[in-house]
Amino acid sequence: MFRQPMQWFMIVIGSLIYSIGLNGFLIANHLAEGSFVGISVLLLYEFHLPVGLTFLVLNIPLLIVAWRMFGKEFVFKTALGVVGVSVFSELTKFIQIPTHDQLLAALYAGVVTGIGLGLIFRTGGTTGGADIIARILRHRRGMGMGKTLFFIDVIVICLVIIVVGREVAMYSLVALFVSSRVIDFVIEGAQSGKAISIISEKHMDIVTAIHEQLDRGTTLLQATGGYTGQTRQVIHCVVSREEVVRVQRIIHEVDPQAFVTISDVHEIAGEGFTFDDVVTPRRKGVLRKSR
Incomplete structure (x- = not known):
């Protein structure tokens, strides 16, 4: 679909767009995310830990395991996505688009983050975290990736309910749903x-x-x-x-x-x-x- 240099470029651009959606709409409006980014955002809300640094630290052990199991090409693309999100999430912290309508914020967050993730996934890359765990469990236990990813997101959303509240969790689910639909559109392309x-x-x-x-x-x-x-x-x-x-x-x-x-x-x-x-x-x- 893309030549290798273009793949690296698309992962970087996707990471930038995703980080803009993360900071500009989700964090600016005190919403949450799924997967490891969601955990990093919760740690930001509770302990003021930088999202980029937390996300990178959480992914390092998984990248080491993935290197041994899935080879260097997958790890290189995933590491680029992880590092890209970690770096850009810190560089784009100044982008804040607060609104009194959290539903509107959730919709825009879903669209922007979905475009970013879609570009990354379209090249065969990932942003690490839950995706690596899902691949490991499929390889070791034969568990379906979809079920594993869903289970991890459920755990994160439950943490959101406990830490931030039910209303924020519901709006965050809207953002996740919109993001998933936009990801599908970007991956499938306009030629559908x-x-x-x-x-x-x-x-x-x-x-x-x-x-x-x-x-x-x-x-x-x-x-x-x-x-x-x-x-x-x-x-x-x-x-x-x-x-x-x-x-x-x-x-x-x-x-x-x-x-x-x-x-x-x-x-x-x-x-x-x-x-x-x-x-x-x-x-x-x-x-x-x-x-």
Whole structure:
């Protein structure tokens, strides 16, 4: 996805953006975070310990273990993320955007920190902490990373309730949720869309309409009904999110009885999305352009 020098650069930029969100919105409005950053923020609130230094100290033992278990490439990227967040969280302490509306602060915090973390994760890097623990437990115990990360965040949020209060914990959960959604968007990229499968007796009419009205390609798959044993043609088509309604309208106009399923596609690469269009010969009066 990115060449190695660009990966290091993206991790640094992601760390900077994340730190701006951390200081500018979370800490400025006395909100909390999850994982090891959340623990560092709580120690700041209670004992006035620097977030950057605390975060770095907490991660050093885990980085040593990870070096032995997962190799230098993973550790280098993770260490860069850890050091980046540690350094930038101290350098950006002057960025404070307090507001009387903590919900607004949580929303902005989630967006900004999500962009930063998304850039880091998109390169294959991490910010250490809970991610390293999750990888270690998966390697040693076979535990799922998602469950481990969720369990650690639950522990941190429980600490937030005890130390700061329930209301802060609830707003912090909003920030975590928004951040997770933004991370997904950044990792998946703008090239996401919908995959549509259509089963219809009028499949060629639908194919023709999609080609001519949307200029999108389709694929015909041969399928056999498990109950009837009949062979049918299944139309498979990938479109942008904005084109879904137009495809549904075409299907309804051609065959209202068609069986349709629509599913998310998190990343699309190829003609019509990430490559330039390639003109192809007309086939049976249907295809004008390969996409």
